Amino acid sequence: MSTATERLALERAGYVTACYTLRSWLLTTDHKRIAILYMLAITGFFFIGGAAAALIRIELFSPTGVFLSNDGYNKAFTMHSVVMVWLFLIPSIPTTFGNFLIPIMIGAKDLAFPRLNLLSWYIFMLGGLFVLYALVAGGVDTGWTFYTPYSTLFSNSYVAAAALGIFITGFSSILTGLNFIVTIHKLRAPGMGWFRLRLFVWSHYATSVILVLATPVLALSLALNIAERVFGIGIFDPRLGGDPLLWQHLFWFYSHPAVYIMILPSMAVISELISAFAQNRIFGYRFVAYSSIAIASIGFLVWGHHMFVSGQSMWASITFSFLSFLVAVPSAVKVYNWTATLYKGQVMIKAPLLYAIGFIGLFVVGGITGLFLASLAIDVHVTDTYFVIAHFHYIMVGAAVSAYFGALHFWWPKMTGRMYPEGWGIASALLIFLGFTLTFFPQFVLGYLGMPRRYHLYDPQFQVLNVLSSAGALVLAAAYLIPLTYFLWSLRWGARASDNPWGADGLEWTIASPPPKHNFAQTPVITRDPYQYPLKEGT
Amino acid sequence: MAPSAAEHTATAEQFAAPEQQREAAFLGMWTFLATEIMLFGGLFFGIAVYRWLHPDAVREASQHLYKSIGGINTAVLLASSLAVALAVLSGREGDRRSAVRNLLVGAGLGLAFLGIKAYEYYLDYSEGLMPGVGPKPFPLPPDSELFINAYFFATGIHAARADRGWRAGGPCPTPGDRIAAAGSAHRDRDRRALLALRRHRLDFSFPVLYLVGG
Amino acid sequence: MGDRRTFVLVDLALLALLAATYGISYLHLGVGNAVLNIGIAVAKAGLVVWFFMHLRTAVPLVRLFAGAALLWLVILFALGLNDWLTR
Secondary structure, eight states: OOOHHHHHHHHHSBTTTTOOOHHHHHTOOOHHHHHHHHHHHHHHHHHHHHHHHHHHHHHTTSTTOSSOOHHHHHHHHHHHHHIIIIIIITTHHIIIIIHHHHHHHTTOSSOSOHHHHHHHHHHHHHHHHHHHHHHHHTOOOSOTTOOTTIIIIIOOSOHHHHHHHHHHHHHHHHHHHHHHHHHHHHOOOTTOOGGGSOHHHHHHHHHHHHHHHHHHHHHHHHHHHHHHHHHOOOSSOGGGTOOHHHHHHHHHHHHHHHHHHHHHHHHHHHHHHHHHHHTSOOTTHHHHHHHHHHHHHHGGGOGGGGOTTTTOOHHHHHHHHHHHHHTHHHHHHHHHHHHHHHTTOOOOOOHHHHHHHHHHHHHHHHHHHHHHHHSHHHHHHHTTBHHHHHHHHIIIIIIHHHHHHHHHHHHHHHHHSBOOOHHHHHHHHHHHHHHHHHHHHHHHHHHHHTOBTTOSSOOGGGHHHHHHHHHHHHHHHHHHHHHHHHHHHHHHHSOBOOSOTTOOOSGGGGSOSSOBTTSOSSOOOOOSOSOOSSOOTTO | OOOOHHHHHHSOTTOSSHHHHHHHHHHHHHHHHHHHHHHHHHHHHHHHHHHHHOHHHHHHHHHHSOHHHHHHHHHHHHHHHHHHHHHHHHHHHTOHHHHHHHHHHHHHHHHHHHHHHHHHHHHHHHHTOSSSSSSSSOSSOGGGHHHHHHHHHHHHHHHHHHHHHHTSSOSSOOHHHHHHHHHHTTOHHHHHHHHHHHHHGGGGSHHHHHHTTO | OHHHHHHHHHHHHHHHHHHHHHHHTTSOOTHHHHHHHHHHHHHHHHHIIIIITOOTTSOHHHHHHHHHHHHHHHHHHHHHHHHHTTO
């Protein structure tokens, strides 16, 4: 038994230094440590998915292909998409920054169910292992959408292992969402009303609603898919009168909201970055908060816009097209409010702000091209072309990955107690933006000219644009490796971070960097609204 | 009801009060139930689509299923539910003996449910209705096979969960058990109430599965 | 005990509804069968959720969660069937 002073010292020690054994990490129930476990895992998956992307782009340097077979190319793009969607983008911000920050931001000691939180990490890793097994054993060639009947009756690849892996990770998502919902409802500190919550928390609440309500439908449809493929139980089989579009409806009922699972946490981050680096109250706080809920809800009503050319009824297409336009409204509300927050702010140009501004620009392009695709006639022209590829990469890479990197730079000092080198940070933020634009802007043109997705042999007239895009991808790859290097470097040689290196408002900046094991010595009592800039001394 | 000192010490550290912990566990359990509603909802949606596409085949298939056995089994499950609900009441009133007795009755009826289900599967199997196994050919028109397959898929999960239900808090920590444990490690009766909650959701799939034919 | 009696009554009501479903399946009412079956299924689900699953005594927040799941189920059915019913 430790004495009182020893216990006090332990209470004050950062969550990292509290104990160093591997066992103390693998059996931890501390939300901050679990966040780090997730971060290690998804960083690994990010580079695996990135390697597959590199294969794709190198292959496309030449119209006749470079080194992949037809089959090899199918497997490369499937692996890229499966790993990036389910093992990186879906868990990225919620499981790392959400896990780390939500309890601190609401003044709690931990999530409501800490052991469930650890369990969900293990479930995630188990699912990830199945997906990696499918990759190593011989790959999957269906694309990430697993369209039936190809995926269930014809494909000669490891579809079932990959589907089972995704099925399993789905339960990790569900448990994370459940934990966040209960935590935000029940564990807020005294005085922390709903409209005193940070927008980060609001957006994560909206994300959790999607995780909890959409993911079970994905789990069910994957289970049906596996039943048909592995056990021969006809479900979607057209020979028995089954309808392959049933798969598409069930799949997109999850997979369209899944895009909002990726983008809402990114928006959560951007709200924090913009207000901190503009040293300004977020403009129209309530509108931004409600727009998160609106995006999560309306996001469930639009899935059929993925199926305009599938044989879905024309009336259904019209309905889905109209509803898809609606979802642009709350997204635009956020963009206008962020811009208005920058106006007349005391703007500090730092790496996180560059990522945030890059996010806004790329998100606007991705969003507006989304409206093109929601229009029936244009969609028929560009369906399954590089226009679609460019559109969703603007949202899922340009916006979501930028937000992830912005969050990484902003909260790195809080999570590790070390500063990253600012010069390198700014340089790599610019390089990522340039590399991204060079990679994906030409793809809009390619798609509009008619180059289809998922082919590795193409008409020579498309070569110039493809070479530009591939060159951009190499720049982007290098730009992603620079932060990896200097973040690792900073762990040992970076300057020590103060409690509040950015002069930002928020509970996480009132405690030590890195935070102590139990976050707060005493439960804080909240007496004011968030984002009160300029900060007064001692607040 | 004022929390006793013992309960205070058993409250998990992230909660300020046992009441907060109890509410969180209840909310967590209902969120979990919402995910299950969506999971089964997706399956019922599929069945509805096939009912629309092949009305005659689905009607014939559902008439062909063992309605009597299914009906009796649902009655057994309802009785088991009642026993569990009464056990929760007794638990709340602090009558431990009666709670245990009712739980045992509930568990026994749950086992009976599984036995009847197994018999029903055996009949289906010998007739060739089970997908993939048993005698050939399939005895019904081909497009009713889709409904039969969905039926086996659904009842299979149903039976698996009834198995978990009667063990109410057995050794295998499913996520639901975890939430229940989080809410009430120190209070048996809350734990029972939460697990009973999980158990009751089994009761209403019968009408959809057996009588979708209409 | 009032609660105990309620539970027994609810259970009897559920059994009666079960018997009704069973009986209806021997009648031939065309569309009427489907309508009655769905109605009975909804009534049964409602009774179980309201009484056995303690929604009757639950705080409004828990009721809201149950309602949300129901609403999202309606979304799946309405927008999904919107395709097949208009092909």
